[in-house]
Amino acid sequence: MHFKITGIKRQVLISACLYIGQMLIGFSVSWAGPIFPKLRDPDQSPLPYLLTEIEMSLIASFMYIGGIPGPFIMGSLSNIYGRKPCLIVGGVLVGLAYVILVGSNNLAMLYCGRLLVGLGVGIIAVMNLVYIGEIASSNIRGILLSALGIFTTCGSLLIYAVGPILSYSYASSVGLATSLVFILCVMFIPESPIFHILEDNEVKARDNLKVLGREDDIDNILQSKIDCINSTNKKDWIELFTLRTNKKSLLIVVVMNILQHGSGVLAVISFSGSIFEMVGSSVGSDVSMLIIGLFQLIGSGTAPFFVEKNGRKTLLVVSSTMCCLSMLLLGVYFYLDDYSGFNKANWLPLVLLIIFFIGYDAGIGIVPNVLIGEMFTMNVRSKGSAVALTVSWLSGFLVTVAYGAIVEHVGSYAAFWFFSCTGLISCLFTIFCIPETKGKSLLEVQDMLKKN
Numbered sequence: 001m002h003f004k005i006t007g008i009k010r011q012v013l014i015s016a017c018l019y020i021g022q023m024l025i026g027f028s029v030s031w032a033g034p035i036f037p038k039l040r041d042p043d044q045s046p047l048p049y050l051l052t053e054i055e056m057s058l059i060a061s062f063m064y065i066g067g068i069p070g071p072f073i074m075g076s077l078s079n080i081y082g083r084k085p086c087l088i089v090g091g092v093l094v095g096l097a098y099v100i101l102v103g104s105n106n107l108a109m110l111y112c113g114r115l116l117v118g119l120g121v122g123i124i125a126v127m128n129l130v131y132i133g134e135i136a137s138s139n140i141r142g143i144l145l146s147a148l149g150i151f152t153t154c155g156s157l158l159i160y161a162v163g164p165i166l167s168y169s170y171a172s173s174v175g176l177a178t179s180l181v182f183i184l185c186v187m188f189i190p191e192s193p194i195f196h197i198l199e200d201n202e203v204k205a206r207d208n209l210k211v212l213g214r215e216d217d218i219d220n221i222l223q224s225k226i227d228c229i230n231s232t233n234k235k236d237w238i239e240l241f242t243l244r245t246n247k248k249s250l251l252i253v254v255v256m257n258i259l260q261h262g263s264g265v266l267a268v269i270s271f272s273g274s275i276f277e278m279v280g281s282s283v284g285s286d287v288s289m290l291i292i293g294l295f296q297l298i299g300s301g302t303a304p305f306f307v308e309k310n311g312r313k314t315l316l317v318v319s320s321t322m323c324c325l326s327m328l329l330l331g332v333y334f335y336l337d338d339y340s341g342f343n344k345a346n347w348l349p350l351v352l353l354i355i356f357f358i359g360y361d362a363g364i365g366i367v368p369n370v371l372i373g374e375m376f377t378m379n380v381r382s383k384g385s386a387v388a389l390t391v392s393w394l395s396g397f398l399v400t401v402a403y404g405a406i407v408e409h410v411g412s413y414a415a416f417w418f419f420s421c422t423g424l425i426s427c428l429f430t431i432f433c434i435p436e437t438k439g440k441s442l443l444e445v446q447d448m449l450k451k452n
Contacts (some may be wrong), residue, residue, distance in 0.1 A: 005211010015132055015144045019151040022089065024094055024182060026155025027175050027297055028117045032060040033289050034163025046168050053401030058403060059110050064117020064266070064397035071126035071386035071393075076384045080235070082121030083131045085191045086123060091183040093120030098176035102169050110383070120179075122393055124385055133373030133381065134194040135212055138441040142312070142327065145373045149300040149366035155294040163245045163413045176284050194381075208444050220436050240380045242386070245449040251373035252434055253388040255378065260425040261395035265360055267354065267403035287401035288350055311438040311441040316430040319363020324423030326356035331416035337411040338411050364426060374445050 039051055039059075040042040049058075074086045097116035104110050128148060136144045158178075163171045193208035209218050240246050306315055330352045333345075368388075376384035406415040437445050 003184065007211070008137065011136055011140065011212055014135060014189045015147070017182075017189050018087070018128045018132060019147065020178065020182040020186070021091065021128060022148045022151040023155035023158065024091075024175065024178050025121045025125055026152035026157075027159045027178060028063060028094070028121050028155075029266065030156035030293075031117075031163075031172075031175070032056075033269060034159055036060075038163075038168045038171075042103050043134050044168060047107065047110075048105075055107060061397045061400045062111055062114040063118035063121075064228065064393045064400065065225045066115035066123070067122030067396075068118075068390050069392035070119045070122025071389040074123045074126055074382070076383065076386075078127060078130065079195070079198055082195045082421065083127055083134075083382075084186065084189060087127045087186045088183055090120045090123030090127060091179050091186060093123065094181065095120075095176055095179035098172055098179060101172045101196045102176060110117060115393065117175075118393070119301065123388065124182075126382070126389045129369055129385050129389075130382045131192055134192045136212055137212075138439060138444075139220055141374070142370055142438065145370040146300075146303045146366045148369055149303060149361055150297065152365075153293065153296040153300045153361055157290070159295060160290045160293045178336065212283075235249025236380045236383055239375055239377070240383050243377065243380075245446050246376055246380055246384065248449050250384055250387060253368060253372045253375060253384070254345055254391050255429060256364075256371065256426070256434070257388050257392035258395045259320075259422055260364055260368050261392060261399050262419070263360060263364060263404070263426070264327065264399060264415065264420035265357075265421070267400050267415070268356070268394045291350070292353055292357055296357045296361045297375075299358035300366060303362050303366045306362075311369060311436050313430055313436050315363040316367050316434065317363075317427055319359045319365075320423045320430060321428035322362075322423075323356055323364060324427065326352045326359065327420035327423060328358075331413040331420060333413075334411065334416060335413035364423075371434070371437070375449070377446060 036056055036059075039047070039056070042050060045051075071088070074090070078086045081412075093116055097113050097120055100116065101113035104113060129145065129190055132144050132148070133141065135365035155178075158174065159171065162174050190208055190211065191203045191204075193212070193214075196202075196208060206218055239252060268425070284437070303315060330349060333348055333352070372385050372388050373381075403415050406412075435445075435448055440448065
């Protein structure tokens, strides 16, 4: 029996190839959690000396510094050479980074490897958003973009699962193997039809849209053809910051990415082992991280089912509220622990972190990426995405570094209360500033931004 692949199924299959790259992002972000205990153990560390806590913090945060230029550079190059080659470059850089990390025997190699990982995953992150946003039909675009969060969590679960049982070099080798699989898969996907329009190649654009089952969208997309062809790199950057719809889109996605990382997720992930050690949890840190990862998967797994049914705003409001309340209560727990010697209910931080991650991965961890893929005009989408993700990586670096300083000089409760305030601001910003884009085509989103 002949099996025919419909346009929607083809969109899902192509997105599945990119989701492997998203797993690389989750793997790399969470790498520090299970790897740091090995670097603290003289018998497992590949280094001839033990690292200080400051050096550990730098290893964790250097990935975010490396991620800053990647989206910015590829935001321009993707309009010149195409989305597909940029995805391959990102995969190659991550692969090289893990080669360095696997063979690391000094601190400089660890720094270099983490910087290069950041550069590669930064490229993959922005190109995944741009590419999926451009190939997906409006009725499933939110689902395909929000599914990025599921596979980011799967990448985290992968390192949580293999980290405790494999040696340092073998655990890092899993990242290398994943990057090779990603590169191989990307080689078989087509170029984005939007890039063909930017190249003034209407024939290829029509052919790709037909293959993707988007024949009805051809005329609407080609309406923007003249503007795209007449655009230049300089003009695109000017339009990003001067065109009313793009300015509004940029403000929304930049603020949401700052608030996303201000929720404290990267700091909590990177220092999760230390958090459980502080409370003397009866559950080991490795097991606790795996439990949290599984609940992250539940949170991110529910988002695609609600993002098109209930809309982006509802998910963000519920998610931000859950993050706000869980961080508030966690701060109260550590405040009581610091000032009254309260050491009961040492299971509570794990429960609160589970609630936090379910809420985070169901909304604020996913929907900002959906908005990035939806809210810019065609010719500046890659550049707008690059700026948003550059701010995102910088925010992640600052929050991760600041967390350690706040815990050392003030107390862990202060950090969690700051994260709680960020969740409250996210909730209010969503209610008053973010438009609902559910079920709207990319052109309809632009029309809505012009009117509001």
